[in-house]
Amino acid sequence: MSCPSDNTAAVQQGSFWNGDNINWDTHVIGWAVSGGCAVLTVLISLVTILQHCRNYTNRGEQRQILRILYMPPVYAIISFFSYRYFRDYTYYALIEVSYEAVTLSAFLLLLIEYVAKTGTGHSAEKAMERKDKRPLPIPFCCWRYRPTKAYFMYTLKWSVLQYVIIRPLVSVVGIVCQAYNVLCEAGGFNFHFADAYLEIVDFISISVALYGLFLFYGLTKEELRGRRPLAKFLAIKLIVMFTWYQGFVFTALEGRVIHPTAYWTETNIANGLNALAICIEMVFFSAFMMWGYNWHDYVIPGEPKTNIFRPLWDSINYADFIHEIFGSFKYYFTTLFSSRPAHGPRIADTPNGKMDFGQAFGLHDSVRKYPSKSGGALNPYYASYDDDIRLAPYGPTGGADSPTASTNLRQHLSQSSEGAGYDARGYRRA
Template identity: 65%
Template sequence: MGHVCPSDNKDITDQSSFWDSGNINWDPHRIGWAIAGGCSLLTVIFTTISVLQHCRNYRVPNEQRQIIRILYMPPVYAIISFFSYRFFRDYTYYELIEVAYEAVTISAFLLLLIEYVAATAAGHNAETAIERKNKRPLPFPLCFWRYRPTKAYFMYTLKWSVLQYVIFRPLISIIGIVCQHFNVLCSSASFSPFFANVYLEAVDFVSISVALYGLIVFYALTSEELKGKRPLAKFLAIKLIVMATFYQSFVFSALEGRVIKASLYWTETNIADGLTALTICIEMVFFSLFMWWAYPPSEYKVKGAPATSIWRPLWDSINYTDFVIEIIGSFRFFVDYVRGKPHAHGNRIAGAPGAPAKLDFGEAFGVSGAYSKPIDRDVGGESALVNNGRMRASYDEDIRLAPYEAPRYRQEASEDTSYSSPTREHQVRR
């Protein structure tokens, strides 16, 4: 006998409309509908103001494009939660779409931290930055395992540990939507081995755990460089949204059949899902304000400087070329690592046979090019961020998070190999 997932919806539906005989039919469901819509609208307004302020002061594109992506999180959650409340019979579909954006924000946060760390090399020799990172233990619970940041594979592994989530989370959502369509997902039976939900949740748990651990490793490694950037506040602005949505969904589900009772048109699951969606809409108002504070546009304002166009920042924020470059670059490196290529093993130290030249701190994190000087607000009318006299370009103009490329080698008379680069030649001359 096959296992059948019980329906989350009643067979009969409410035939009345929001406007009933010229008057609003103020039953509890419609009151919640109005609150969810009003809160979603407030969230959109607050986020729009914050985003437009960044767009009008778009001085550091590589940082601000990631910030704008992160700022989108509250309105994305609020709008989708409103629709999941309004069209509650399709709640599962909306929920699967909603959580997929979490992967975007976490990946954007990593790339933002990389930009912050790279900027600390301004004004001094960036080649020594990696050298001061000594061998150290991994954070809890893998503190028994020590790692060396100068290893060739380390930075690619760290970036991949986070960016893999931007692949797996949308893929999990797509598979979940298909399973829901064929009634084999059964999210109400979370731990049943006869339905797909338990397996998708397991994969998601592993993927998000690896991504968050990668962020923790990165922060522990670069905490000195990130001072003054409030990385914890910025991270909490993201993670608290995820935690709030997860735990309140768990609480409302636990109340089904105990405190939450079915009504004429709504099952216990419908009501629990509706309460979850409603609370998300309300919370996103406060989270949009929190993100406005955690990612202040004032950091990029320059007195006397003209406002920048809003169209390029908006395009940059939805153009995910940088994600693709990072993912493909890391994948190519690991292919070379498996194939035993010399440059993919050992330390990334100049002079080692078969090893590329020693990379500076930014290059080790996938950031190429000269570092930018910090904003000088005392110089009126000048560009806010200068990169060797030039304003730092966005990815479309000058891809700064460069993809991984296998180095070229030249055969010496002694059959030793060495990697030729401007950095290496500079060291030889010196």
């Protein structure tokens, strides 16, 4: 089978300038509109980006926000070029959609930063210790998961960050296939060509990524209250949905409403309309992101403005992505070839079968090693000394207030607090 060509053999004869006047044909009008919208999108996004850079007071959060704010201008600029150079539309589209993976991954790391602020030591894992076992979201709601497991955060991060690997690889393979004329996007869902297989891989990858985001949002919506997480997510996801659905609609109109001309095929016109619509929509999405990712939350009165170069470098330096990806690899590799369990201590293993106040709200370490009853060995599941201290029974010679009980208590405290700064009486040394 041969792949139908996206382009005609004819070359567009018109140009933007025709002598001393502008040749305002339909294509040139669309060219001007898409270019003007792209410039307006860049200006709106630039205001938001520079304000975050000048008030760069929370690196962990704002470096992810800057990456998300790049999405409208990236889409607008690439869509303008795909409209202007419509015969190479497929190459530009494959490059454009790759940035979606960066944005979704940055959004997850931003949510983790928000949640981590509610845990001890700025740790999302500590915040997860407050969560009970619960069912997975639809369609896997018949299975339950425990957020306190050590592998939970690694699995969650990997479910989203895998897309930042898979999606660019799919685009690279698609570009190569297009160069050899075996991609065939215009041929529909045909398994004789590469596009069908790449679409399946991309669909599975983005479905896993979105499922991970939904799971984490449902788990931590109490911690995210006041952060407008839904608006932030919609600012990203609506861009993806609009671009995908309108592309599907324009493709469906080929041969019915959209007809070829002397210089453009049906596919050229459908692609051009999609690119023009994206340029227009990005103006509104850049304004929406200005509200959703407002810089006022990071302005500290009286503090000097920060230099813009460090924030810009942080936003394009993806070392944190690499660290998270390889951190997950390392964890699973170590778990696979190690005898250590792949999870932390279960809540039921604590003395009372549940976490105490300090554990639940991250006021101290959830797992601390204290001397066990047998002496010498360390039991990681004792959260306090209470289970080790046993006063003598009440009686004439062994009551709780008797000298024997007091002596036993002092001896116990002396032994269990050895090296911790306490003397034999249980008082802190000077």
